[in-house]
Amino acid sequence: MAPKLGKRKRVTREELEQPSRSPSPSSDSQESDDEDVQALFRKAFEAKFEPLDIEPVQKKVKQDGIEHKDAEVEDEESDWSGVSSEDEDNNGVEVFDYAANNRQAHEKASKAELRAFMSSKPPTLSSSTPTAKSSATQKPSTTDSSDPTEVEHLKNDLALQNLLRESTLLSTHNPTYSTRATDAPAKPSSISTRHKIADMHMQSLGAKGSAFAQKNMPMSQRKGITAKAKLREDLRRKEAKENGIILERDTKKKKAPSSLAQRRDRGVGGPSVGKFKNGTLTLSKKDVASITRDGGGGGKGKGKKGRR
Amino acid sequence: MSRGSLTSVAVERSATSAAEKVPSPMLNRTFEFNFHILRLVHTRNMADETVQTLLQFSGHRHLTTRLLLSTLTGRPIRISKIRPSSTRPGLTPYETNFIRLLDSVTNGAQIQFSMTGTTLVYRPGLITGCAEGLGAIGGTVRHEIPRECARRGVSWWLIPLAILSPFSKGPVNVTIWGEGCITSSTTHGDISVDSVRTSILPLFRNFGIERNIELRVLKRSFAPSQGKSAGGEVQLVFSHQVRLPKTLHLMNKGRVKRIRGVAYAVGVSGSNNARMIEVARGVLNKFVPDTYIFSDVSPAPLIPTYSKSDPNGKTKGAVGFGLSLVAESSTNCMYSADVASPPLGGITPEDIGKQCAYQLLEKISQGGCVEVTSTETMLLLMAMGSEDVGRLCLGKDVLGTEEVVQLGRDVKVFTGAAWGLRGHSSRDESEEDEIVVSVVGRGVGNVGRKVA
Numbered sequence A: 001m002a003p004k005l006g007k008r009k010r011v012t013r014e015e016l017e018q019p020s021r022s023p024s025p026s027s028d029s030q031e032s033d034d035e036d037v038q039a040l041f042r043k044a045f046e047a048k049f050e051p052l053d054i055e056p057v058q059k060k061v062k063q064d065g066i067e068h069k070d071a072e073v074e075d076e077e078s079d080w081s082g083v084s085s086e087d088e089d090n091n092g093v094e095v096f097d098y099a100a101n102n103r104q105a106h107e108k109a110s111k112a113e114l115r116a117f118m119s120s121k122p123p124t125l126s127s128s129t130p131t132a133k134s135s136a137t138q139k140p141s142t143t144d145s146s147d148p149t150e151v152e153h154l155k156n157d158l159a160l161q162n163l164l165r166e167s168t169l170l171s172t173h174n175p176t177y178s179t180r181a182t183d184a185p186a187k188p189s190s191i192s193t194r195h196k197i198a199d200m201h202m203q204s205l206g207a208k209g210s211a212f213a214q215k216n217m218p219m220s221q222r223k224g225i226t227a228k229a230k231l232r233e234d235l236r237r238k239e240a241k242e243n244g245i246i247l248e249r250d251t252k253k254k255k256a257p258s259s260l261a262q263r264r265d266r267g268v269g270g271p272s273v274g275k276f277k278n279g280t281l282t283l284s285k286k287d288v289a290s291i292t293r294d295g296g297g298g299g300k301g302k303g304k305k306g307r308r
Numbered sequence B: 001m002s003r004g005s006l007t008s009v010a011v012e013r014s015a016t017s018a019a020e021k022v023p024s025p026m027l028n029r030t031f032e033f034n035f036h037i038l039r040l041v042h043t044r045n046m047a048d049e050t051v052q053t054l055l056q057f058s059g060h061r062h063l064t065t066r067l068l069l070s071t072l073t074g075r076p077i078r079i080s081k082i083r084p085s086s087t088r089p090g091l092t093p094y095e096t097n098f099i100r101l102l103d104s105v106t107n108g109a110q111i112q113f114s115m116t117g118t119t120l121v122y123r124p125g126l127i128t129g130c131a132e133g134l135g136a137i138g139g140t141v142r143h144e145i146p147r148e149c150a151r152r153g154v155s156w157w158l159i160p161l162a163i164l165s166p167f168s169k170g171p172v173n174v175t176i177w178g179e180g181c182i183t184s185s186t187t188h189g190d191i192s193v194d195s196v197r198t199s200i201l202p203l204f205r206n207f208g209i210e211r212n213i214e215l216r217v218l219k220r221s222f223a224p225s226q227g228k229s230a231g232g233e234v235q236l237v238f239s240h241q242v243r244l245p246k247t248l249h250l251m252n253k254g255r256v257k258r259i260r261g262v263a264y265a266v267g268v269s270g271s272n273n274a275r276m277i278e279v280a281r282g283v284l285n286k287f288v289p290d291t292y293i294f295s296d297v298s299p300a301p302l303i304p305t306y307s308k309s310d311p312n313g314k315t316k317g318a319v320g321f322g323l324s325l326v327a328e329s330s331t332n333c334m335y336s337a338d339v340a341s342p343p344l345g346g347i348t349p350e351d352i353g354k355q356c357a358y359q360l361l362e363k364i365s366q367g368g369c370v371e372v373t374s375t376e377t378m379l380l381l382m383a384m385g386s387e388d389v390g391r392l393c394l395g396k397d398v399l400g401t402e403e404v405v406q407l408g409r410d411v412k413v414f415t416g417a418a419w420g421l422r423g424h425s426s427r428d429e430s431e432e433d434e435i436v437v438s439v440v441g442r443g444v445g446n447v448g449r450k451v452a
Helices: A002-021 A033-049 A057-079 A081-089 A111-118 A128-146 A148-173 A191-204 A219-243 A252-261 A285-292 A301-307 B025-032 B047-051 B063-073 B093-105 B155-167 B193-207 B271-284 B349-365 B372-383 B402-415 B447-451
Strands: A275-277 A280-282 B038-040 B055-058 B077-080 B110-113 B120-123 B141-144 B172-178 B213-219 B232-238 B256-266 B291-298 B302-304 B314-316 B320-329 B334-340 B389-395 B420-423 B434-440
Touching: A111 B256, A111 B291, A148 A191, B055 B402, B063 B077, B063 B093, B063 B155, B063 B372, B063 B402, B093 B141, B093 B155, B093 B172, B155 B172, B155 B193, B155 B232, B155 B372, B172 B213, B193 B213, B193 B256, B193 B320, B193 B334, B193 B372, B256 B271, B256 B349, B271 B291, B271 B320, B271 B349, B320 B349, B334 B349, B334 B372, B372 B389, B372 B402, B372 B434
Parallel strands: B055 B077, B141 B172, B256 B291
Antiparallel strands: A275 A280, B038 B110, B077 B120, B110 B120, B172 B232, B213 B232, B256 B320, B302 B314, B320 B334, B389 B434, B420 B434
16 A cells, blocks of 8 residues: 555645645635635636646646545545545644545456456457558558559559450450450440349359359250350350450369369278278279289279280 | 575486376486486487587586577587586586476487586487377376476476477477476566566567467466475467568567556465555556556465375465566567565565566666567577578667677577677667667578478
C-alpha cells in the first residue's frame, strides 16, 4: 500500500498550502460567492477537458493533485463522511484508507488478454499485427494510385486477360468478332453469352461445376456430346493454329497421362503389392508376374515373350 | 565461485544402459562418486578427428555459449582449466547436466572429461531434436535436473535449448523436471520461465520463427533452501525448424507502449501477488498506463521422498513468490525484469514489486533494441543466419557487459567473422549512447534440414 500512502501524503501537503493561495473546488471553506462560482466552473471545465489541459507544468501537477483529492473526497463523502469533515476542520490529520480500491474496475484485464498472455505460447503482439497487415495492404494501393500510367497498364492487362479467357465464347456466338475487333463493344452483346461469361468467372473463382452442365443424361448421349465437344474443340484449335490465332491454353491434357502413369496413393501400412481385402491378399496375374520374374516391372514385351 | 553443498567433485558417471535417458532419482545418487569418465555416446568415424582441429578455450565461464556455438557450427572444442585451483575442481553438476541435455537432443556427439574434470573435449553431433528412438519417449525427451543442480534456474537450460531448436532436424519437445528444476528467477541471475516465454521466445518471430512454439509450466517451483527441493516441471515445444533464420535489421527501439507481467506465488498466499502487483503498478503506471500484471497462484510441488518406511511419502518443495515484468516497445523490442523471493525469505512482497519495477526501468534506460538477457539469443541467431549483414542496435551498457564482449570474441573464433561496431547516427542527438552491431551470417544454417 506504499504508493497510496505517497499519494495521500502529497495531496494532504498540497491541501495544507491551498487554503491560503487559491480556493480548491472541494474545500467547503467559507469563501466569497465569486470564488465558489469560479470553483464550480473550474470543476466543470476539468470534468470536460481534463485530457486536453495544456498548462505550465507546475500548475498541472497542482491540478492533478486537486482532481485526485476531489475524487477521493467525494468517495469519502459517500463512505466516510464524518472523517472527511473532520479532515477539513483540522488540516493536520492524514487519512489512510486501506479498504478503498477504486482502481479495481479498470485494473482487470479482459479474458482474451489473459488467455493471450498467460497461455503456454509466447504472447502474440495483438496490437502490432493488424498495423503490420494494414500497412502491407495499403502500400500497393498507394503506389498504384500514384502512377497513372501504371493504372492504365493494369487496366489494359485485365482487359486482355478477359478477352483471352472469353475468346471461345465470343467467337462461337459472334463469329465476326475477330474481324471487327476494333469497334466491337466492350460488353458482350447477347444475354446467353453474358451468362456463360459469368459462369466461367464463377468457375475460375472456385465453383464446383458449370451451372449449365446437365446433371442426368443417358450415357450414350453424354458420350456423344463430349465426343462432339472434343471434336469441335480440336477443330477450333487446329483452325486457329493454321490461321495463326493464339488461343487460351488447353487445360484438359494433364489429366490423361497422370491417371495412366501414376498409381493411386496407397496408405501407409498397406500391402506394397496386390489387394488386401477381408483378410486375404489377392494378387493379380500381373502382380504375380512382377514378383516371380526377376525383371520386375514387366515393361518390356520382348522379355515377356522370351520367358514364356 | 562457490558450489552447491551437496555436490562432490564434478565428474559424473555415465550410465550406459537405456536407463540413462530416464534417470531415476536413485541413479542420481551415484553421481556423487568420483569416477573418471570417458563417454562415447555414439561411435563416430575417427577420420573426423584428423580433419577438424579442436578449438581451444580455457576457464569455466561462458560454457553454455561455447557449447552452443560448437554445436551450431559443428566445430569440436576443448575447454581446459575448468576451475583448476578450486577446492572442488572441474565442472559443476549443473554444467555436466547441461551437457547431458545437449547430448539428448543431438546425435553423434562425443564428450570426454579428463580425470579431474578440469578439461572437456566436446565433438558436436547433429541436432536431431526429439525423434522417437533417440531418447524420446512418446515424442518427448524427459530431462531430469537432480537436486545438486539447484543452483541455477531452469532458464539456464532453456535458453540455450531454444537457440538450438530452430536448427534441429526434427521438432524439439523436452520436458525438464526434477528436484533441481527451478522455474522462478534465482539470485544467481537466471530469469524465470515466464520471462523466457514472454520476452525471449517472442524474439524468434523477428527471424521468421514463430509457429508451434510453446513453453508450458507444468509445475512451478522456487529456489530451495537447505534441505528442501525445487521440483518444478517445464515443457518446451519448439516445432518450427528453419533452413536459415531471416536477416535482421533492428535499429529503432521505438517507445515502450505496454507493460505486462506475471506475479507468481508457489505454496504461499495469493495475496502476496496482489501486494507485488499493487506496488509495481504504482511505480510503472505513471510511465505506461497500459500496465497489466497477471497473477498465478499454485500449490507447492510435491516431491516423493523414496524412503523405505513410507514408500508413497511426499514432501512439499520450496515456496516463495516472485514477479516477472515485460515491457514491449512500439517496434516489438522487449525488456524484462525478474525478481523473486530469496530461498531464506524475509523480504516483503512490496519490496519485490518495487525492486522488479525499478529493475525494469533500469533495463529500459540502458537503451538499445535488446536487453542483456536476450542478447545471446539475438546475436547467435543473427550469426547463424544467411550470408548477409544483419544489424542490431545495442545500448552501450548492454554491449559493454562481460557476456556480450566474450560472446563477440567466441563468435569470431567459431565463425571467423567479427562483429562490426559503430555509433548510432540517429536524427535526434539523445540516442548517442547506442551502438549498431553488424553481424555477418554464417550462411550454413540448419545442416539437418539441408540434407533432408
